[in-house]
Amino acid sequence: MLNIADTLHGWCRQARPFALATVIQVSGSAPLSPGTSLAVNADGEAVGSVSGGCVEGAVYELCTQVLQDDGPPARARFGYSDDDAFAVGLTCGGEIDVLVQRVEPTDQPHLTAALDEVTHGRPAAVAQVVDGHEDLIGRTLSLLGDGSTYDGTLGSENEDRAVVARARAHLRAGRTAVVDAGGDPDTCPAKLTVLVHVQAAPPRMLIFGAVDFAAALSQAASFLGYRVTVCDARPVFATAARFPHADEVVVDWPHRYLAATDVDARTVVCVLTHDPKFDIPLLTLALSLPVAYIGAMGSRRTHEDRNRRLRETGVTTAQLTRLNSPIGLDLGAHTPEETAISITAEIIAHTHQATGLPLSHGTGPIHRSDSTGPIPARSARSARSAV
Template sequence: MLNIADTLHAWCREARPFALATIVQVSGSAPLPPGTSLAVNADGEAAGSLSGGCVEGAVYELCTQVLEDHGPPARARFGYSADDAFAVGLTCGGEIDVLVQRVDPTDRPHLTAALDEIAHGRPAAVAQVVDGPEDLLGRTLSLLGDDGAYEGTLRGENEDRAVVARTRAQLRAGRTAVIDVGGDPDTCPERLSILVHVHAAPPRMLIFGAVDFAAALSQAGSFLGYRVTVCDARPVFATAARFPYADEVVVDWPHRYLAATDVDARTAVCVLTHDAKFDIPLLALALSLPVAYIGAMGSRRTHEDRDRRLRETGVTTAQLTRLNSPIGLDLGAHTPEETAISITAEIIARTHQATGLPLSQGIGPIHRPDPTGPVPARAARTAA
């Protein structure tokens, strides 16, 4: 849904009914994750994509039918058929389950409220029933803010409370995912599958060291949807003019800034100073924090010296396994721009628990279940 949030926001504000087709389950190799949507309004205008073209025509027809007939939500499955190469399906060999439903914004003001929050760059989540009793299929409620109130209802207070608790957890984690709720007679007796569409604050990339590599990395990180901070203790180098793609440039000792700022399980820490007086206290602290990625620049000799110094400060072997040093994948990078690609490629691979190997050398599906949720889209930051 959030891949077309801007369009849905405009249609909701204009009170234009539309049909919403959403991927609710993926099996095997499929191009896009659960939560991705395609929508069609009464004028036949379409927004979004579910497969990069393989099944768009068939889904468009389903949307048109549901919209015109005012019918109940419907689920459809699309997969590759080896027996009929001309059948509608995914050429990549995977399968997707799609929920198609009619949405009238006047009946769901909470959806407009959530899209308003998203348009202004604030956290919000929409919980959508994708499997369960027929009368609940497609129902939604919205959560505004990490710990804010919710709007809309599924059936009753118990069901809503159970869904809201899980939705808040997904919002804090910054992950769009399908969750199972219910089966408890005292809270939510009916078992429901809920697709939680999450728009969280963008994850942070903390770059320490106001060097040329940091300028290129800040641009690459911004492109990937991170909120980028560049920090250096030297005011002559740490200037906004040198880092136009950074969201903020901070003049402070790196370890002192890291101790005072907010980080979470999606934060990437990139240490580019390769200067022991900055690196050692900074990395000793970073390796004790629950962040997603920690990398440090330097030669292999620098790494060996850094490893020894960190151990002397009390950093454990288990903690040191979290340190990616020398930073980046082996791409043969030389320029700052190439190095930035090397570093961000490693961050992506670590984030999604992938190998970083060429796809031509791998086996099995190219698209695998994502353990962390979708990579944040740059478009989601335009109003931040």
């Protein structure tokens, strides 16, 4: 639902009931992931998507029915349909399960608060029961900030506690996912399946080296939703005017800045300096940190010399396997803009454990549903789409 958070927030503030259709399970090749939603209000206005267009009409009708009847949540499955020209189905060959429920904002004030956090770019999570006891399906509770506080209830303290524990973990990881909670006879006998919708703080991209390639890369990374930092020890080059798409420009020795700043399992480190006095201490430190991706620019000769120097500092062979060098995919890139695409393409492939090969060279599903990496979705405001 967070893909349409801005519209839902407006409806909630106006206390306008709406029907919410959410993708809760995906199998095979499907265009959108669990957590993606379409919503319809009482005036027939619709926002969002659950399939990229394949089954939107059928889901809209189901939303209208649930909204008018004020009935219990309904679940529908859509799969591949090709034999009947008038049949409703996905053309991509996969299957999606969609949960449709009526949402009465006055009954769930915590949802308005969570959506407010999301629309302002602050971390939040909404846990939505999608399977379990029929009286609980569709119920939600919200976690705000770092997950230290939550609001709403699923019915009992035990159920709330079990779901909150799972939701907090996914909020910290910045990952929307379907999880099981409860099922422990001593703490929470009721077993629930919960879809945890997550809006995490943007993952960071740390770009070291205030060069032309960094300017193009910061723009591409900002488009992908990263919070971008450009760092260089040379103040004449590290200026905000040269990097308008960066969230911050820092003048400091790269390894010193990296040692002092916060990183996590979603952080991406791109080293574009290809100068040993900067690269070696920086990469020696970076390769010891639990970040998502480390890449370094340079020629094949620079790469070999860099690896030799890193080994001399005590970097192990296992650590060196984490270094993507020379950075980027082989796209034949020459310009800074082309190189930025090459680098971000490699980061995306690395994140999703994909091959980076042309899709025409592969077999099997195009859309992967098992990604757990840090590539963020676009903001709720920019990701909107109408039916």
